[in-house]
Amino acid sequence: MVPIVLVATGGALGAVARYLVGTVLNRGSWPVGTLVINASGCFLIALFLTLASERAPWLAGGFRYFFPIGFVGAYTTFSTYEYELWRMVSLGEMAAAFGYFVASNVLGFGGILLGAWVARR
Numbered sequence: 001m002v003p004i005v006l007v008a009t010g011g012a013l014g015a016v017a018r019y020l021v022g023t024v025l026n027r028g029s030w031p032v033g034t035l036v037i038n039a040s041g042c043f044l045i046a047l048f049l050t051l052a053s054e055r056a057p058w059l060a061g062g063f064r065y066f067f068p069i070g071f072v073g074a075y076t077t078f079s080t081y082e083y084e085l086w087r088m089v090s091l092g093e094m095a096a097a098f099g100y101f102v103a104s105n106v107l108g109f110g111g112i113l114l115g116a117w118v119a120r121r
Helices: 002-025 032-055 062-075 078-090 094-119
Strands: none
Touching: 002 032, 002 062, 032 062, 032 078, 032 094, 078 094
């Protein structure tokens, strides 16, 4: 029962964080908020999981349910990213779609690399 409560609590906080970041940053037609959420989510999950496995094994307990599964799981928006990419393509906005695809993947992977690097320092 405890893991379920931890996932639910982390998920509630992650969903609120996603809403706030998206609301503040999604002002135009290009989904900046989703991009920032996905890239920062990649950073956060890599930071946490690298710390938990390499430097702070005590994080592998309940925090593993709360943060990477609950918070980051609700915070990141991969399905939204894919829908927004599809919407751009279906509207014929191929240059915007390509830019969004490249930026999302490069920044997401960059977030993974940076998160792991920071955790190891």
